[in-house]
Amino acid sequence: xxxxxxxxxxxxxxxxxxxxxxxxxxxxxxxxxxxxxxxxxxxxxxxxxxxxxxxxxxxxxxxxxxxxxxxxxxxxxxxxxxxxxxxxxxxxxxxxxxxxxxxxxxxxxxxxxxxxxxxxxxxxxxxxxxxxxxxxxxxxxxxxxxxxxxxxxxxxxxxxxxxxxxxxxxxxxxxxxxxxxxxxxxxxxxxxxxxxxxxxxxxxxxxxxxxxxxxxxxxxxxxxxxxxxxxxxxxxxxxxxxxxxxxxxxxxxxxxxxxx
Amino acid sequence: xxxxxxxxxxxxxxxxxxxxxxxxxxxxxxxxxxxxxxxxxxxxxxxxxxxxxxxxxxxxxxxxxxxxxxxxxxxxxxxxxxxxxxxxxxxxxxxxxxxxxxxxxxxxxxxxxxxxxxxxxxxxxxxxxxxxxxxxxxxxxxxxxxxxxxxxxxxxxxxxxxxxxxxxxxxxxxxxxxxxxxxxxxxxxxxxxxxxxxxxxxxxxxxxxxxxxxxxxxxxxxxxxxxxxxxxxxxxxxxxxxxxxxxxxxxxxxxxxxxxxxxxxxxxxxxxxxxxxxxxxxxxxxxxxxxxxxxxxxxxxxxxxxxxxxxxxxxxxxxxx
Numbered sequence: 001x002x003x004x005x006x007x008x009x010x011x012x013x014x015x016x017x018x019x020x021x022x023x024x025x026x027x028x029x030x031x032x033x034x035x036x037x038x039x040x041x042x043x044x045x046x047x048x049x050x051x052x053x054x055x056x057x058x059x060x061x062x063x064x065x066x067x068x069x070x071x072x073x074x075x076x077x078x079x080x081x082x083x084x085x086x087x088x089x090x091x092x093x094x095x096x097x098x099x100x101x102x103x104x105x106x107x108x109x110x111x112x113x114x115x116x117x118x119x120x121x122x123x124x125x126x127x128x129x130x131x132x133x134x135x136x137x138x139x140x141x142x143x144x145x146x147x148x149x150x151x152x153x154x155x156x157x158x159x160x161x162x163x164x165x166x167x168x169x170x171x172x173x174x175x176x177x178x179x180x181x182x183x184x185x186x187x188x189x190x191x192x193x194x195x196x197x198x199x200x201x202x203x204x205x206x207x208x209x210x211x212x213x214x215x216x217x218x219x220x221x222x223x224x225x226x227x228x229x230x231x232x233x234x235x236x237x238x239x240x241x242x243x244x245x246x247x248x249x250x251x252x253x254x255x256x257x258x259x260x
Numbered sequence: 261x262x263x264x265x266x267x268x269x270x271x272x273x274x275x276x277x278x279x280x281x282x283x284x285x286x287x288x289x290x291x292x293x294x295x296x297x298x299x300x301x302x303x304x305x306x307x308x309x310x311x312x313x314x315x316x317x318x319x320x321x322x323x324x325x326x327x328x329x330x331x332x333x334x335x336x337x338x339x340x341x342x343x344x345x346x347x348x349x350x351x352x353x354x355x356x357x358x359x360x361x362x363x364x365x366x367x368x369x370x371x372x373x374x375x376x377x378x379x380x381x382x383x384x385x386x387x388x389x390x391x392x393x394x395x396x397x398x399x400x401x402x403x404x405x406x407x408x409x410x411x412x413x414x415x416x417x418x419x420x421x422x423x424x425x426x427x428x429x430x431x432x433x434x435x436x437x438x439x440x441x442x443x444x445x446x447x448x449x450x451x452x453x454x455x456x457x458x459x460x461x462x463x464x465x466x467x468x469x470x471x472x473x474x475x476x477x478x479x480x481x482x483x484x485x486x487x488x489x490x491x492x493x494x495x496x497x498x499x500x501x502x503x504x505x506x507x508x509x510x511x512x513x514x515x516x517x518x519x520x521x522x523x524x525x526x527x528x529x530x531x532x533x534x535x536x537x538x539x540x541x542x543x544x545x546x547x548x549x550x551x552x553x554x555x556x557x558x559x560x561x562x563x564x565x566x567x568x569x570x571x572x573x574x575x576x577x578x579x580x581x
Contacts, residue, residue: 004374006374007373007374008374010371010374010375010376010377011371011372011373011374013371014368014371014372015371015372017371018360018364018368021364025359089357090357093355093356093357093358094351094353094354094355095355095356095357097321097351097355098355098356098368098369098372098416099372100320100321101319101320101321101344101347101349102344102369102372102373102420103340103341103342103344103345103372103373103374104341104372104373104374105341255323259320259321259322259323260281260316260321260322260323
């Protein structure tokens with residue numbers, strides 16, 4: 001390994017480690033709230049309402065049907081929330097300058113923060129999945145697809161959260177996107193229903209929602225059913241990762257919101 | 261970790277550097293200066309003169325509009341990463357995460373420079389001890405006093421053992437005892453070979469510590485010379501004399517202007533060539549006994565004010581020794 005590659009690896013590990021320490025330091029804000037929220041979803045939508053719905057697509061109970069969507073929902077919202085608050089916090093306190101004046105290349109800064117956000121998404125995802133097992137039985141049909149869809153979903157929203165944090169000028173700005181874009185897209189992304197239940201043009205409109213592909217790829221991995229072709233879902237997700245990575249790196253290169 | 265470079269290359273070579281901000285403010289108007297390796301260099305100027313912009317460009321936090329700066333021959337614009345390996349920065353504002361611990365802040369800083377954790381931990385202990393912060397190493401940084409936070413930023417800047425240490429008003433708001441201990445540390449670092457660039461509003465500090473100086477005003481260098489040479493240009497000094505009693509009529513002494521401040525204090529403005537013995541002798545013959553004396557203002561302060569004021573009368577002027 002070259003000297004520069006070794007140095008970059010140390011730098012990457014430093015950011016990731018710092019992010020994990022931060023997640024654990026404020027675990028009552030980072031890990032507990034999503035667990036409580038999702039427990040309420042399972043109780044209200046899964047048990048109380050779900051028991052009256054009966055079986056849905058593929059003969060699964062409504063509870064079994066919504067678990068993958070709710071797990072993916074917690075993963076993406078937590079990945080997004082982690083990176084946007086952590087990076088904006090560093091910008092706000094000017095601690096980001098520690099990294100900007102160092103020899104670290106931009107891609108290391110981006111990868112470190114994204115990796116930290118993905119870790120939080122995964123930890124929350126596992127927590128929610130464990131809670132779900134108290135309410136229903138689940139068997140993962142395609143473990144690799146399940147893991148890949150979780151990883152890509154978390155990465156996409158980590159990158160989106162990073163872009164949001166770069167542009168944000170005040171703490172309110174990092175709450176705007178989750179409130180007005182992320183939450184509506186999540187609820188309309190097939191978490192609680194199959195888009196096959198919708199008529200046109202709503203089905204076609206739903207297909208423009210990137211969260212639909214993440215939820216369905218994950219649902220296919222766990223239950224073996226999906227509203228969209230899984231191969232296409234992965235193409236869409238990889239496309240988003242590539243596009244958002246280019247945008248984030250360009251912002252760092254130009255120093256938008258970071259360098260004068 | 262810093263690569264070994266020949267000492268014949270300037271520690272810093274700034275060449276026709278310009279910076280115009282988006283709002284049209286021209287912060288730097290094509291400045292050039294050179295700092296030699298091992299120097300203790302003062303960069304002075306009034307607020308808004310362009311010092312922090314220059315430091316921002318050197319540390320890559322500010323993008324220059326044109327021109328270049330080379331750190332030990334390495335261009336900050338073209339080889340940013342390589343140049344940054346050689347620089348340690350102590351910024352004017354506190355810029356660490358106040359919820360982290362000083363030890364972690366230092367170790368993480370080293371990590372950003374690619375320094376393995378084991379070496380980083382040893383260095384963090386060394387510099388936190390040298391800056392008398394070791395007993396606070398595992399407390400949250402927000403619990404530190406203002407002076408401790410400033411010392412922490414110095415310890416952090418030392419983690420990559422830089423060849424060029426830039427200190428942007430590191431002693432602002434720090435009490436005299438801590439300020440002195442900070443200067444002892446920085447002087448020792450400089451004596452060990454690290455080039456130091458200092459900006460400060462405490463001109464007494466700059467005078468006693470720095471060997472060379474540049475004064476910047478309105479984005480231009482108005483003076484760039486050695487401290488000795490600059491102080492030698494001071495042709496008039498004003499002393500404050502504490503005396504036992506002052507007669508109604510002040511004696512007339514050639515080349516000396518005497519002014520009464522109060523019943524027991526006189527001001528004597530005189531050419532530097534005028535010897536003090538004759539002043540004391542004359543005062544003595546008039547029954548005025550001097551009990552103590554001091555400079556009215558710091559010598560550098562007097563020159564600084566003059567240079568900045570003359571620069572304002574002739575904007576755009578640039579001088580370099």
